[in-house]
Amino acid sequence: MSSALAIIAAVTLFALYLGIRARHGHDMSLEQWTVGGRSFGTAFVFLLMAGEIYTTFTFLGGSGFAYGKGAPVYYILAYGTLAYILSYWMLPPVWRFAKTHRVVSQPHFFTRKYESASLGVLVAVVDVAALIPYLVLQLKGLGIIVSTASYGAIPSSAAIWIGAAVVTIYVTVSGVRGSAWNSVVKDLLILGIVLFLGIYLPIHYYGGLGQMFHAIDAARPGFLTFPEKGSSVTWFQSTVLLTALGFFMWPHTFGSVFTAKDERIFRRNAIVLPLYQLILLFVFFVGFAAALKVPGLKGGDIDLSLFKLSLATFDPWFVGVIGAAGVLTALVPGSMILTTASTLLANDIYRGLVKRDASDETVARLARFFVPVVAVVAVLFTLHGGETIVALLLMGYSFVTQLFPAVICSLAPRNRATRQGASCGIVVGVAVVAATTLFKLSVGQLMPFLPDALKDVNIGFIALALNVVVFVVVSALTQPQARAEQSRVHTH
């Protein structure tokens, strides 16, 4: 067994141990399992929310994006920042409502806010459709990392099964607590590694950061700025705004809000989280360093740039450490997604659709039963899904963004929106996203009469705009009916 493999195996076992140990001293009721009994302090909530930024997508994808596309990668840094600013005002009222009504998931939030179980089921279906491809992406990344860092000793399919088994075990035992404990280890490790790589590689290969960027600019003019067409400045603006709105709509991120023990945590985190994101900068530096040193990676292989450069630079044991950090970037978000997806299936789809009067105990038991089921489905998709999964993933972010209007309106002191309006808006938004993604349409194709600059606007905006229009119109039309029903509820 190589030293790299030994280190990866040791860290994986430690993650399993820690994930199981996290349960210690807590009996796992539904509220404990899904939202940690709403008892997490600043540090845990911070790490769970930051967990969203440091997934395999950013570790491999961030460097790969910089390597393959150049300047457009900057958008990752921008959207999170704007999302955190919004979170200062958005999350405290969400948390307050969730605490009062003992909400454990995002569809549950909708069910209570709009007093509609069917809206909850709709949101749960949208959520699961967005979450499964996200989990598949984490597993895919895990497979790539382990097979590369073990120098091919472990095939990626074996790594995927092992990784899925590890998260399944500790999620079943400890729920969100397992994710929280492991995110501490993950963030420390990733922090150290990324800072080191991002500083060392440019100095080692180019003599410094400035020299590196000068060399890239000379070799590939235009690579470091936004191009005229395609991923242009307009694309940047529209994508940053759209993804900033969608950021907290991911059900597992939304769910991490419920774990907090008081609302001031969110306001405090809004100060620090933008800075914490700057670590991504060093991931970009790695990708840029690889651009001239290990050229030639094409298509999906650009995600391997970080590892290709590391293999060319370091001893096997250190490649093992990088691999271990990479494994954790897949396991921790993977475990959060798994907890969330299982909760959605049990609490919102089963209780919302099949058996309205199911007790919390039944739902908690069922949620845990769903963990291995979801994991196996995700593994099978990973191994046999092929290209369709990529299309699904592109849709995922746009899907959850469609929930934004209904969430924001529900936070107003007097919510004018109705359940019918929210449902119709979400259905229309999701349908437009699905249609435009499947047929690969762009704004330029749909509206060829627009000036060139506007043709690069993110297509997701069309979906969101139609969603808002339908949401407002249907809400306006269903006003009196909703009021009549509300007064009927009150007279009960």
Added chain:
Amino acid sequence: MSFRLLAVLPFIGILLGVPFVNRVEPLVLGMPFVLAWIVMWVVLSSVIMGLVYRFDPANRQGSSGEEVRS
């Protein structure tokens, strides 16, 4: 409240500012100018949210839990 308007600045800086700074030279702290511009706004966002937190009456001692609605 006026201090909340501060939070609009990063949106303006990042979303509206980038078209005007989309160039490589001069490098700032070794980074292409447009990247340095975005990084500057990330840091400023943190500073701004720190100020907002300070001035926000919702965070005063003793008012825990009760949000001041505006």
